[in-house]
Structure formats: structure tokens, C-alpha cells
Amino acid sequence: MIKAYAAPKTLSEAIRYFAHKEHAFAFVVQLRWPNGVACPHCQSDQVSFLSTRHIFKCKECRKQFSVKVGTIFEDSALGLDKWLPALWMLANCKNGISSYELHRALGVTQKTAWFMLHRIRLAMQTKTFQKFSGHVEADETFVGGKLMFMHQGRRARNARGPQPNKTPVMGLLQRGPKGKSRVHTIMTKSLKKPQMQAQVREHVEPGSNLFTDAFLSYRGLGADYIHDVIDHTVSYAEGQIHTNGLENFWSLLKRGIKGTYTSVDPFHLFRYVSEQVFRFNERSGNDGDRFRSVLGDVVGKRLTYAELIGADLNPATT
Numbered sequence: 107m108i109k110a111y112a113a114p115k116t117l118s119e120a121i122r123y124f125a126h127k128e129h130a131f132a133f134v135v136q137l138r139w140p141n142g143v144a145c146p147h148c149q150s151d152q153v154s155f156l157s158t159r160h161i162f163k164c165k166e167c168r169k170q171f172s173v174k175v176g177t178i179f180e181d182s183a184l185g186l187d188k189w190l191p192a193l194w195m196l197a198n199c200k201n202g203i204s205s206y207e208l209h210r211a212l213g214v215t216q217k218t219a220w221f222m223l224h225r226i227r228l229a230m231q232t233k234t235f236q237k238f239s240g241h242v243e244a245d246e247t248f249v250g251g252k253l254m255f256m257h258q259g260r261r262a263r264n265a266r267g268p269q270p271n272k273t274p275v276m277g278l279l280q281r282g283p284k285g286k287s288r289v290h291t292i293m294t295k296s297l298k299k300p301q302m303q304a305q306v307r308e309h310v311e312p313g314s315n316l317f318t319d320a321f322l323s324y325r326g327l328g329a330d331y332i333h334d335v336i337d338h339t340v341s342y343a344e345g346q347i348h349t350n351g352l353e354n355f356w357s358l359l360k361r362g363i364k365g366t367y368t369s370v371d372p373f374h375l376f377r378y379v380s381e382q383v384f385r386f387n388e389r390s391g392n393d394g395d396r397f398r399s400v401l402g403d404v405v406g407k408r409l410t411y412a413e414l415i416g417a418d419l420n421p422a423t424t
Contacts, residue, residue, distance in 0.1 A: 115394050120194045130186035131160055134173050137401055145169065146176045177404040178225040188212050188294050188402075189222070196226050197388075197396040201362040202381060222412055227377040229403045230384040235290060238280035239311040240282055244318045246278075248272035249363065249375060273372045275379060276302065278309055279351045281289040289355050292395040293376045306331075319349055357384055373416060 113133065114120040124130040135143065142149045152165040161172045174180050179189055188210035192212060195203045205220035212219065250272030276292045292305050302323040307330065310316065316331040318324040319338055327333045334347045343350060359382045363370050370378050388396045411417075 114395055114399070117194060117198070117393070124187050124190040127185060127187050130190050131173065131190050133190070134186055134401070137398065138173060138405060146171055154315050169378055170250070171342050176406060178407050178409065179404065180408060184214065188214065192222050193400055194279045194393070194397050196223060196381065197385070197400045200385065202366045206368050221411060221414065224377055224407050226400065227381050228407050228409045229400050231380045235309070237309055237311045238242050238278055238290065239314045239344060241281040241315045241346070242310050242317070243279040243281070243349045244306055244324065245349045246274060246276045246321065247356045248274055249360065250372070276305055277352045277355060279355065281351060286390065287351055289352070289383050291379050291380070291383055297323055299326070303327060317349055350380045358382060358386065
């Protein structure tokens with residue numbers, strides 16, 4: 107029988123709590139199988155617990171399995187006593203935590219810490235999305251390094267386009283009571299009118315109040331929405347007509363990237379954006395709530411190192 111334990115409420119409590127492997131194991135078991143352990147292979151609840159190895163054995167299909175099977179922790183040699191504090195820190199550190207910080211804090215290699223953080227970001231990604239309605243803001247931004255800080259040769263190669271060497275990101279924000287607004291982001295390759303308006307129509311209910319800036323790609327949305335425009339060359343807010351909610355989110359995102367991660371490859375940018383979206387949308391909860399929310403989404407998500415570095419897309423990558 108697996109003993110139940112109370113959950114920690116602060117980072118210091120979490121570090122002490124999960125340092126005890128029995129506590130970490132029991133916590134994940136309880137969260138993953140609140141109604142009793144079930145075999146991930148055949149879904150049978152006829153399982154036995156092998157306490158000497160901390161694994162389970164299904165009496166129906168006769169297969170053995172651990173609590174890590176079918177989660178972001180699968181095939182990791184690290185124990186839950188390291189995984190859970192890492193998950194707690196990423197879910198609750200406002201500007202994120204770098205792989206170098208995590209490697210020093212947990213005593214693992216920097217490469218291992220980097221892989222761990224990306225697996226946790228996978229659990230943070232929103233699985234389902236309901237269309238926004240009511241009062242909705244739409245805005246876009248560019249994320250990337252500035253040409254002035256590049257080497258001369260690289261600067262010449264990237265000095266093309268409206269925002270050279272930067273990746274466009276589109277955002278939508280549904281306004282709500284204080285602390286209840288929610289954000290949805292889209293990684294887009296183009297900020298042209300057909301692509302931008304298609305994203306708005308896909309993610310926002312017709313008839314909603316839509317607030318944008320004067321970017322030309324938003325022109326024409328008035329046929330489907332109550333479209334109000336704020337011209338930033340004149341002012342940044344006229345009553346409820348503004349995009350300040352999304353501007354705030356972009357500020358948080360870029361502060362985390364510049365201050366914590368320093369440089370983010372465009373190939374991985376969507377992971378860092380998802381991380382910030384999660385913390386923004388869950389900001390009204392406490393640290394324990396955010397931790398349990400991420401931990402509750404670790405099942406059914408798997409990220410191998412080959413997938414992470416894009417080896418499947420580029421077979422020559424090692």
C-alpha cells in the first residue's frame with residue numbers, strides 16, 4: 107500500500123519534500139492514478155506493487171511498468187527527486203530558469219538540464235483551445251537578436267526583411283476580470299493579411315469585440331467583428347480601445363528570453379513562448395496549483411533527444 111502525503115506549498119518545502127524519494131514517488135502515483143493504479147498497457151486495475159523496485163506488475167497482461175511510463179519522465183535515468191523540483195522551478199519562476207542554473211541547482215550536466223527543461227515545456231503546452239469571445243486583443247511581435255550586436259559577416263547575411271533575423275509571433279488575448287485574462291499565441295511565418303486574418307477567424311468567435319493596432323493586415327475584419335483600432339502614432343489607449351494586455355505579455359516574454367535565456371534558436375522558440383503562456387494564464391493560482399497543473403499534463407507526452415534537436419528533420423545531425 108502506498109502512503110499518501112500532503113503536498114508542499116513553497117519551493118523550500120518542495121525541495122525538502124521531494125528529496126525523500128518515497129514522497130516523490132507517492133505524490134506522482136496519487137496524481138496520475140487518483141482512482142487507483144491502472145496498467146498503461148491494457149488499462150487493467152488488477153496490478154500489484156513490487157516495493158523493492160518501486161514498480162508495478164499487471165496481473166492481466168503480465169507486464170511490468172513504472173510511474174514514469176508514458177510520461178515526459180520516461181527513459182530518464184534521473185529520479186523523481188530531481189525531476190519534481192525542476193518542474194516546480196520552471197512552473198513558478200516568473201522569468202524562467204536557464205539550463206545552467208538548473209545544472210548547478212540539481213547537480214546534473216548542463217546538457218541534461220537543457221533536455222529536462224524542454225520536456226517540462228512540452229507538458230506546459232496547451233492541448234485544447236476554445237475560441238476567444240467577448241473583448242479580444244490581437245497583436246504581433248518579433249523575437250530575436252538585434253543586428254547591431256552581430257558580427258559583421260552575420261549582420262550582412264541577416265539584414266533583409268522588415269525585422270531581419272527575427273521570428274514573428276502573433277498573439278490573442280481574451281480580456282476578463284482582474285487576473286483572469288488569457289493569452290493564445292501562434293507561431294507564424296507571415297504577417298500578411300490573408301494569414302493574419304485567417305488566424306483571427308480561426309481562434310476568435312464572430313461578433314466579438316476585437317481590438318488591434320493600425321497594422322494594415324487587420325483591415326477588413328470589421329465584417330465579422332466589432333473592430334476597434336488604436337493608432338499608436340497618436341495614442342496607446344482610448345478608453346477600452348487598446349492592446350496593452352498583449353503588450354504586457356510581450357514584455358514578460360522578451361524579459362525572460364533576454365534576461366534568463368539570452369539567446370533562443372528560432373527552431374525552439376515556440377517552446378519558450380508556450381512556457382510563458384502557461385505562467386501567464388495560470389498567474390492567479392499559487393505555486394502549488396501551477397506545479398500540480400503541469401504535473402497533471404505529463405502523461406501521454408514524449409520528447410526524445412533526437413526530436414528535440416531536429417535529427418528526424420536533418421538525418422546528418424548528430
